[in-house]
Amino acid sequence: MIDSLCDESGEEGVAVAGFYCDFRDQQEQTTANIMGAILKQLVARGGVLGHVQTAFQKAKMELCGRGLRLPDTVQMLKRAVATLHQVFICIDALDECLPKHLLELLESLKEIVRESPRTRIFVTGRPHVEVEVIRYFATGVIVPISPSTHEIKRYLEKKLEMDTARDAMSDDLRADILRIIPERISEM
C-alpha cells in the first residue's frame, strides 16, 4: 500500500509514511515512538523542520537524553502534516499493539485528521479491532480482506518454484499443496 501510494503521489507536497506494528516489539512500540517514526519519515523527506529542530534543542538543554512525551510528538507531527498538501499515514497490524497503545494511537490519528482534514489514514488489523477503529472513526471506510483462490495459487506456485529442497517434492505433494491450502484459506 505504501508503495502504491508513493507511485501515485508524485505531486509536490504529498507524503506517504508508514509503520508496521509487531507484537514481538510491543514494549518499544509505544504510541509516542510510533508517532515519532511517522514524523521521522516526513522529516527525512525534506530536512529537519524548524519547529522540530527548536524542540530538539530545547529538550537537549533542559535535561540530557529526556525522552519525548506523546503530546509533544503529536504536536510536532500535527505541525509537520500541516506544512504539506496531503499526508497518507499507513499503519499495519493494529491488533499487534498493546490495547493501551492502540487507543492512544487512534486518538492521536483522530487529532491529526481533525487539524488537517485532507490526511488519509490506511490501517489494517484482525477483525476484532474493528470495534476500536469505529469507536474513533465511526464513519470510516471498512473493507474485509480475503485473497482470491487464484491469488493464493499464484503465490504458492511462486514459493514452490523458489523451494530449495526440491528432492523432497513430488508431483502428488505439489498437487496437494496447491489444492488444500487455497481451500483452507478461503474458508478463513
Next chain:
Amino acid sequence: MTLDIAIALLVAISCIYDQHFGQTTMNCAAYPHSINTGNSNSYNVTNIHNNITNVKKVIADENPEVMRWLSPLDPGRRHQDVRTDRLDGVGNWLLETNEFREWRSSEGGVDRAVLFCYGNPGVGKTFLR
C-alpha cells in the same frame, strides 16, 4: 574575498539557517558588531570560513541525533522485507474498489479519512499493494 564581504556572507548564511531551522545560532545583528568591538585583526577569512563550516557541520551532525530523539524505531527495514517478499499484483484488487477510490480521492473529507482493512492472520493484509 574582503573581510566585509565574508562577514556579510556569514551573517546571511546564519540567517538562512535560522529561518530554516527556527533557532538562532548567531545573533544576526550582533555578530558584525562583536567583530568590530573585538580585535578585528584576529578575524580573518579563514576564521569566518571555519565558522561557516562549523554551522554546516552542526546541521549535518544533528540530523541523526534528532532522528533518534524522535523515535528509536526504524520502520524502513520492515518495509524493505515486505517489499522483497511481496508478489507483484497480489492485492491489486483493492486499488480497484469503490471504497479505496473514494478514500483516496479525499472527497468524503474527515468522515471518510480512514480506510480500515481487516482479515484473519495470513490473508495478506500486510502485503496489499
